[in-house]
Every structure is written in C-alpha cells, then in structure tokens.
Amino acid sequence: MSDDTTDTAGTTTTEQASLSGAGSTAGAEPGPSRMLEVAGLSAWYGEARVLTDVSIDVAPGEVVTLVGRNGAGKTTLLRSVMGLHRQTEGTITLDGTDLAKRSADARARAGIGWVPDDRGIYASLTVAENLLLPPVVHADAWPLERVYEFFPVLHERRDFPGTKLSGGEQQMLAMARVLRMGSRLLLLDEPSEGLAPVIVQRIGEIIREIKGQGVGVLLVEQNVTFARAVADRHYLLAQGKVVEHLGNDDFKAREGELLTYLGM
Amino acid sequence: MSEFIQYTLQGLAAGGFYALSALGLAVIFGVLGVVNFSHGACYMLGAVLSAVLLAELNVGFWAALVIVPILMFGFGVLMERLLVRWLLELDPLYNFLLTFGLTLVIVEAVKQRYGVSGLPYQVPAGLGGQVTVGSVNLSVYAIFACLFSVVVCVAVGLLLTKTRIGMIVRAATESPDRTRALGINVGLWVTPVFGFGIALAGLAGVLAAPTRAITAEMGSNFIIILFAVVVIGGLGSILGAVVAGFLVGLVEAYGIAYAPTYAQIVIFVLMAIVVLVRPSGLFGREEVA
Numbered sequence: 001m002s003d004d005t006t007d008t009a010g011t012t013t014t015e016q017a018s019l020s021g022a023g024s025t026a027g028a029e030p031g032p033s034r035m036l037e038v039a040g041l042s043a044w045y046g047e048a049r050v051l052t053d054v055s056i057d058v059a060p061g062e063v064v065t066l067v068g069r070n071g072a073g074k075t076t077l078l079r080s081v082m083g084l085h086r087q088t089e090g091t092i093t094l095d096g097t098d099l100a101k102r103s104a105d106a107r108a109r110a111g112i113g114w115v116p117d118d119r120g121i122y123a124s125l126t127v128a129e130n131l132l133l134p135p136v137v138h139a140d141a142w143p144l145e146r147v148y149e150f151f152p153v154l155h156e157r158r159d160f161p162g163t164k165l166s167g168g169e170q171q172m173l174a175m176a177r178v179l180r181m182g183s184r185l186l187l188l189d190e191p192s193e194g195l196a197p198v199i200v201q202r203i204g205e206i207i208r209e210i211k212g213q214g215v216g217v218l219l220v221e222q223n224v225t226f227a228r229a230v231a232d233r234h235y236l237l238a239q240g241k242v243v244e245h246l247g248n249d250d251f252k253a254r255e256g257e258l259l260t261y262l263g264m
Numbered sequence: 265m266s267e268f269i270q271y272t273l274q275g276l277a278a279g280g281f282y283a284l285s286a287l288g289l290a291v292i293f294g295v296l297g298v299v300n301f302s303h304g305a306c307y308m309l310g311a312v313l314s315a316v317l318l319a320e321l322n323v324g325f326w327a328a329l330v331i332v333p334i335l336m337f338g339f340g341v342l343m344e345r346l347l348v349r350w351l352l353e354l355d356p357l358y359n360f361l362l363t364f365g366l367t368l369v370i371v372e373a374v375k376q377r378y379g380v381s382g383l384p385y386q387v388p389a390g391l392g393g394q395v396t397v398g399s400v401n402l403s404v405y406a407i408f409a410c411l412f413s414v415v416v417c418v419a420v421g422l423l424l425t426k427t428r429i430g431m432i433v434r435a436a437t438e439s440p441d442r443t444r445a446l447g448i449n450v451g452l453w454v455t456p457v458f459g460f461g462i463a464l465a466g467l468a469g470v471l472a473a474p475t476r477a478i479t480a481e482m483g484s485n486f487i488i489i490l491f492a493v494v495v496i497g498g499l500g501s502i503l504g505a506v507v508a509g510f511l512v513g514l515v516e517a518y519g520i521a522y523a524p525t526y527a528q529i530v531i532f533v534l535m536a537i538v539v540l541v542r543p544s545g546l547f548g549r550e551e552v553a
C-alpha cells in the first residue's frame with residue numbers, strides 16, 4: 001500500500017513536506033563540539049544525482065543513525081565521507097578541518113574508520129593480518145590483546161583466512177579492525193544486516209563500549225529496533241534528502257509512522 | 265625413459281622463464297589493474313641487455329643476473345611514472361593499448377640498433393655441458409635455470425606472505441579502494457610494484473639468454489604463451505601464475521618432443537580445457553560478478 005504513495009513524484013513531495021514539518025528537530029540538538037560535519041552535500045553517479053543538499057553532524061561519543069529505504073543514498077553518503085566517492089559538491093569537515101583535498105587513506109589516518117556493507121574482509125589475509133593491516137592512528141587504539149580479549153573467536157581463528165569466518169564473525173572482525181586502528185569516527189554500514197539476534201546484540205554492546213571512549217558513530221541502519229536501542233539521534237534519508245532529524249525520544253514516539261514511511 | 269626425463273627438465277627450465285614472467289604480470293595486474301602487453305618485450309630486453317653487456321662491456325652472465333633486473337626495474341619505474349600512471353583512472357583497455365604500442369616501439373628500436381639476426385650468447389663457464397645421473401645425461405644449465413627460477417619464485421612468495429610489504433600488496437591486489445580506506449597509501453606502492461614486475465620479466469630474459477636465439481622478436485610468441493599461462497593459473501592469482509608457468513613449460517616441451525606438428529596448439533588446448541572446467545583458472549577465486 002505504501003508503495004502507491006511514492007510512485008509519483010508529486011505525492012512523494014507532499015509526503016516529505018508533511019513529514020519534515022511540525023518542528024520535528026526540536027528534540028535533536030547537536031552535541032557541543034562536532035566531530036563530523038557534512039554541509040550541503042550533493043553526490044552524483046554520472047548524470048544521476050543521488051544525494052541532494054545533505055547536512056548532518058556527529059559529535060564525539062555520539063551515535064547517530066541514517067535511516068532510509070534501499071537506494072536512499074546512505075552508502076553513497078558514507079563513501080563520500082570516506083573519500084571513496086568523489087563526484088560530490090558541498091563540504092565535509094572532521095574536527096573543523098575541510099577534507100576536500102584529502103585522499104581516502106589520509107582521511108583514515110585522520111581518524112575515520114569505515115566498516116563497509118560487505119564487511120570488507122580480505123580473503124588472502126589471515127584474521128590476524130586483517131587486524132594488523134591498517135596503521136594505528138590514535139593513542140586510544142585498542143591493543144591487539146584487548147581486541148582478542150573482547151573477541152575471543154578472533155583469537156581462536158587468528159590464522160584462518162579472513163573469509164573463512166562466518167558472517168557474524170566477519171562483522172566482528174571488521175569492527176575489531178577499526179578499533180585496533182583507533183579510529184575516532186566510525187562509519188558503520190548496516191552492521192546488523194543478515195545477522196542472528198544474539199550477534200546484533202553483541203554489536204550493540206560494542207557500540208556502547210566505544211561510545212564511552214568518546215568515539216563518534218555514524219550508523220546506517222534499516223533495523224529500527226536496533227537503531228533506537230543504540231543511538232542518540234536519527235536522520236531519515238529519502239531519495240537522497242534528509243527529510244527528518246529526530247532525537248531518540250521522538251524517534252520512539254513516532255516509530256510506527258516511520259516504519260510505514262520506510263515501507264518496513 | 266631417459267629422453268622423457270630430458271624433455272621434462274627442458275620443460276621445467278622453460279617453465280621457469282614463464283613462471284617468473286607470469287609472476288611479474290600477476291603482481292602488476294593485481295595492484296594496478298593493468299594487463300601489461302609489453303611484458304614479452306621486457307623479457308626480450310632482459311636477454312638483449314645480457315648480450316650487449318657481454319659484447320660491449322665484457323660484463324658476464326653472473327653480473328648480468330644482478331645488473332639487468334636492476335636496469336629493468338628502472339625501466340619499469342620510468343614507464344609507470346611517464347606513461348602508465350596517466351591512464352590508470354581510465355578504462356583498463358587504455359593501458360593495454362598503451363603497452364601494446366610500447367611493445368612495437370621497443371621491438372623496432374632493438375631491430376634498428378641490433379638488426380634482426382640473433383645476438384650471440386654462450387652458456388656461462390661452469391654451467392656448460394652435461395651431467396650423467398644414472399644413465400641419463402642432463403644439461404647442467406637447464407638444471408641451474410630451473411632451480412634458480414624455483415628459488416626466486418619461493419623468495420617472492422615469502423616476500424608476499426611473510427612481510428608487511430607483501431601483506432599490503434596482497435590487500436591492494438584484492439581491493440585497492442578498501443585498502444585505501446584502511447589508511448594505506450596504495451599509490452605509494454604502485455610504482456615499485458610495476459618496476460618489480462618488469463624486473464622479473466627482465467630476469468627471465470637473462471636466464472633465457474644462453475638457451476634461446478636472442479632477437480628483437482623473441483618476446484612476441486612469449487607474451488602470447490604468457491597470457492595462456494595467466495588464464496590457466498587464474499588472473500590475479502600469484503600462486504596460479506607460478507604453477508601454470510611450470511605446467512605450460514612442461515606441456516610445451518612434451519608437445520615439441522612427441523607431437524611437433526601440434527606443439528604450438530597443445531598449450532591452447534590445455535587453456536581451453538581449463539577454462540571449460542574452471543572458468544576462473546586453476547587458482548583463481550570464483551567471483552560472483
């Protein structure tokens with residue numbers, strides 16, 4: 001049923017207008033010092049515009065989600081922040097520094113840690129090598145012992161090829177890798193997708209743990225239950241535009257409405 | 265029986281030339297995504313340089329074994345910096361065509377300078393003649409060339425699997441973008457990897473010099489067989505390149521010995537069979553496109 005309302009551009013616009021009206025950002029004040037600030041970002045693939053004037057921010061120790069349907073542009077937004085998608089306009093700053101001229105590897109060394117939607121585990125590297133590949137970029141980086149203590153399974157399987165792990169274990173490895181690196185801002189692309197509830201719960205624990213260390217998290221999620229369990233604020237993305245910006249309380253209060261809107 | 269053993273040795277020696285060159289082709293393809301058509305010409309340059317060093321500077325085989333790969337490394341670095349680099353962002357076909365054109369230039373230049381007849385080169389002192397093992401006479405040089413190739417392949421294998429540089433090269437081979445996003449400046453490794461790949465082709469050329477006619481055209485057939493090697497081993501697989509190199513050397517030697525009319529075809533029949541049974545090659549990762 002909800003598909004009917006998004007089929008034509010006309011009805012979509014009305015829907016967006018109604019959703020973004022009524023002072024909905026009241027409960028979503030940004031943190032005092034912003035770590036990541038994306039301002040007026042647009043992105044293209046060739047002629048096709050997939051992000052339009054997106055502005056979001058994340059403060060240290062804050063978990064912020066990007067929620068939206070498939071194809072809304074969430075992955076493109078993360079890749080643009082990482083510096084892997086270059087066909088963009090607008091500004092992206094990290095701790096006040098403009099990232100425009102920085103390559104992806106320089107951004108990673110400046111503290112951005114990316115956990116891609118396919119987890120990005122190397123088949124030709126062992127589990128231990130997957131962990132040790134990136135350089136340590138911050139003094140708060142987890143030492144290998146701590147990583148192994150927190151993820152005993154990675155210690156057990158340390159000499160296995162990375163892709164011999166199960167999906168859940170690969171997700172742990174991808175998270176562990178950016179923790180070992182000491183990234184200050186994590187970009188997590190649908191970490192809970194396709195995983196068993198107990199593993200999703202574990203990922204929640206990890207997110208809370210690093211939040212306590214002042215790490216900022218930009219979390220792409222379609223699992224609304226999981227999103228509201230871990231996050232402080234939420235941006236709702238539709239067809240490449242931010243249509244809602246909600247504090248967690250508002251998000252919970254309007255969950256039913258949002259689920260319908262997302263078509264979930 | 266003794267003939268069979270001799271053919272096997274010849275095949276393994278020739279296979280060593282293929283294995284070393286294919287290894288170079290594989291690391292270049294892995295890290296840069298470039299199919300280097302000029303690899304055969306670089307192999308030829310390795311052999312020609314050995315002959316020229318001997319004739320004009322009286323530099324012998326053992327010194328050439330060290331000097332020529334270093335010169336070829338430098339040649340590779342120049343080639344990457346001056347030409348290949350500018351096309352990396354474009355469709356890989358551009359670099360394939362560039363290196364194809366470069367091949368024509370290199371071959372013509374060598375013809376202009378050294379003519380079309382073969383340059384002379386002898387088997388180095390101490391490696392000539394035959395040894396008798398049981399009742400079989402074996403060429404000392406073939407044994408040497410074969411062992412030397414194996415040692416170099418193993419050394420490169422250790423470099424790739426046991427060192428941090430090797431780890432980075434393996435990671436970049438799998439996914440340059442993802443590796444960049446993990447804080448590694450992949451661009452920094454592109455030039456040395458290209459030079460290294462070219463140096464391996466040059467090294468194969470030095471090893472081949474005492475056993476082949478050294479002409480400007482000697483790389484033309486070589487590169488075609490090298491492509492077959494890479495397809496059989498699995499494009500992008502480093503172990504595959506080495507194993508398939510030796511395998512193709514063997515098949516070619518048996519072909520020449522037992523079915524001379526079909527010698528050129530046997531390798532491509534082997535390639536067709538491998539592709540039919542395992543499209544991604546013997547050691548290639550099966551990818552879902």
Ligand SMILES: Nc1ncnc2c1ncn2[C@@H]1O[C@H](COP(=O)(O)OP(=O)(O)O)[C@@H](O)[C@H]1O
Binds near residue numbers: 048068072073076
């Ligand atoms: N490599 C690409 N080339 C062209 N279009 C793309 C590419 N990747 C994604 N898109 C398009 O961009 C839009 C946003 O995609 P994406 O960022 O992956 O969305 P999400 O992560 O929210 O599902 C979609 O319409 C998708 O089809």
Ligand SMILES: [Mg+2]
Binds near residue numbers: 074075076117
């Ligand atoms: Mg996505």
